[in-house]
Amino acid sequence: MLPETFKDWASLLAVLLSIGALVHSWITSKAKVNAEHLKIVDEKLIDHDRRVQAVEGELKHLPGKDDVNDLKLSIAELRGTIGRLDESLNGISRTVRRVEGFLLKEGD
Structure with missing residues (x-):
């Protein structure tokens, strides 16, 4: 009986x-499928990180809002100066x- 019981259990x-x-x-x-998907996502994340760093690097060189405001004020001042010169030239x-x-x- 022991071999049959062993056979059943086996x-x-x-x-x-x-x-x-x-x-x-x-x-x-x-x-494995998830690992492959995560590998693709990691590669995209690295690519996006590089692109964001490039954009941040370029944004450092652009003027800020205070610079643009100063430029607007300078242009308005320049327009006033040109207007005064125009009046002087009209008189001349x-x-x-x-x-x-x-x-x-x-001469005649």
Whole structure:
């Protein structure tokens, strides 16, 4: 009776081992797929990190809001100066035309 009991237990143990091997294979196959997916995600993350660092490096060279505001104020001041010069040149232009007209009349 001992060999038959051993045979029954051995067959039960073989079935359990095969089921365990099947479950282990199924779990590790999912892990391999996940590992490959994580590897791809890590590569993309590294690529995005490099791109963000490049953008941050370029942003350091761009003017800030205070610089742009100073530039706007300087341009407004320059417009005022050009407007005053334009008025002065208009006066000089009228004077030159009057002198030219006088000289043309006197030259005849």
